[in-house]
Amino acid sequence: MRRLRAAAAATLVTTLAVTASACGGGDGDGGSDGKSSKTITYWASNQGPSIQADKKILTKELAKFTKQTGVKVKLEVVPWADLLNRILAATTSGQGPDVLNIGNTWTASLQATGALLPWDQKNFDAIGGKDRFAEAALAAAGAEGKDPAAVPLYSLSYALYYNKKMFADAGITEAPKTWDELVEDGKKISKGGKTWGLGAEGGNLSNNIHQVFVLAKQHGADFFDADGKPTFTSDGAVAAVKQYVDFMAKDKIIAPGNAEYAQNQSLQDFSSGKTAMVLWQAASSTFEAHGMKPEDYGVAPVPVPSGTPGADKQTNSMVAGINMAVFKNTKNLDASQKFVKFMTSDAEQKLLNKTYGSIPPVKAAQDDAAFNRQDTKVLKETLLNSASPLPQVPSESQFETTVGTAVKELWADAAAGRKITTENVKERLNKAQQQMPK
Template identity: 30%
Template sequence: MQRRYLSLAAAGLATVMTLTLTGCGSGPGDGDVTLKLVAADYGDSAANSSQHYWDDLTREFEKKHPGIKIDVDVYSWTDVDKKVEDMVKAGKAPDLAQIGAYADYAARGQLYSVDKLLSIPTEADFTQSLADAGEYQRVPYGMPFGASTRRLFYNKKLFAQAGITSPPKTWDDIAQDAKLLKDHGVKMPFALPLGPEETQAETLMWMLGGGGGYTDSIGKYTLDSPQNVKTFEWLQKNLVAKGLTGGDPAKVNRADAFQGFADGEVGMLNGHPTLMKQAEAKGVDYGTTALPGSNGKAKATMGVTDWMMAFKQPGHRAQVGQFLDFVYSKKNVLKFSSTYGLLPVTVSASQEMMADDRYSKLHGFLEQLAGAEFYPADKTTWPLVSKTLKAKMGAAVEPDGNPSAVLSTIQNTADAADNAASGE
């Protein structure tokens, strides 16, 4: 706090400093501040809604900081991003939003940069790959909140029945194992969810396996690169055309694929940690392994993180900073991660999870986090590109599809959006 007070005083903001000191005081008064937080719901029922997590956390924080109240509204992932967008457009931005994307708000100058909010130890504790993913034009605005990586899940019982003794390490292994599973009556040997729910995730995982990705080292879209085209031609020829995906991938959503795996009808699929709980609830004996690639293990796994951000409009920078330092304490990060089957976003909480055998099934996912590749969330054009991927990629791998043409179409959309965003 001393560092923050000194910086405010140096700027001559005496009135703000007075408010900050009052907000940090030990009793109610004219300087009391109520912070508004809008957050996403990670639960799958009312019983484990994120509202319970935030209620417990804010109750503890308010006891330690009587001058600061926290008002939290939790919305489903279907609604939360639009809710925040509407609040900002109406001139009533919340102090804090924990949602799916930050870049648009950062580009419009509406967010505090992370260094203006967090103490130095808190900011330094973020896992570096996640902190880097939260930068817009090399300045951090998005604070990671809840992370996951992807691994290939396989049904051990179905594998044994098909005579498969080890999980696949390459794409050729996937194709061979999928054929064996199909020959033994498995309904969906390899679930390939390229339906509109989360196509952008499945697409990136396969691109990484083929040595490609969404962007190059300087952030330019490379959707129609030779590696990416080759990847989806392989999928079309070796899995879809041979009936090894159990149907049309364009009509299979992630939720459908996960449910099929939990029901014992899927032999293999790419999944994230929450699938473990879903499979265990149905008694499925499963294993996980690193994502296979074209010639061995994929160059990286896909990582996903959601974002916390702080809006300038309400003007409660110091109090927001105090609250965020509490939110990102090791204890609270670990509690959130363990409650919802996610990976910690800080080094301290990650180390504690890795040292605890209770979380052994998450260790394989966590070990991959530092080298994971993320969506290009720093690009304001990413939401449009993601939407286009959801609409078009499923058709690319159908027997009569044209992966090269589809990827070129999406590339043209991405280039036009980038050009418009840069004023060209």
């Protein structure tokens, strides 16, 4: 998932719970011979460099599906900044899609409303079985102990991207494996305010959450307890947020202007040689769109406190990605399931994930050579071995808003030259926790 609007997040559970029964588009069921003249509606998320690029990519694939099944698909590619608001509007108006993409971190919040089709054994069997999907991807498809509320479509994880020339010019011979090494390397590069060691997106609430969630894991903490209650002010959570903001406030390896970044500006700075490193999900297509060649940058696992990435305190990414959901009250369940089956077929998984630079959540598709290149191999191994899903709790969306905003405010303090202390980090996180649903 990329971004989440605060106003939409705050009203997500309440609005969907009241209006979920209004959803379901298309022209109704018809035909029993495997083909029909039905039409289903599909809201796709913006995965490529532009809306138009996605339309071009997906329209070709949807034509294959129509040829195979006779089911037509009315496609709309929705920008991430608008997607959740569109979901809420659809539930109010009754003009919702049959099938839609959702950021996987939204899944538990949407699941709690009852708006989405549960993927029980019968529904999974209709698309080839649950065991086709990687466990890591399924872990971000709904609350533990419940049937998933969506099916994994594109999987992502974070990696450390670094500029090879800037590293060489600074005498750095390999990517940092620990945070101490990253800070040391960043200081070698951050000289005179012209170049900086690391980029960040301080104004991007979701990205803030992704980074501090991983750091909290490394500090042996989480932001929720076993009962789903927020624990934002635990020692580990406070230490994680402070460590992240201190890259600017204390270590001086992030430019102050990054405190306001929220729209991929850090990727642009990396591509233009202003910053030497960036922590991001699959980003190679963005770099190349800004004139950076594949040989200009390297890809390595996100640093850990010590040793090599793994589980628990060696976690180095959240489980990122896109899930595909079906509104429970669709009038076109059979056709919608056929479409999900098509999109998660081995062939489509290979093609689409190659195109978007993501990793197939379908295990059989992961053996393709395209997912064993330097960059994609790092993402795949991270996803399978050292990534952890964000808390699968109903209030996850509010967590992204409240804690993401607290981190954003701390970035602003750091950019203004104010000292970041454990006490004021804890104060901000306590304020965020007070805003959570009781």
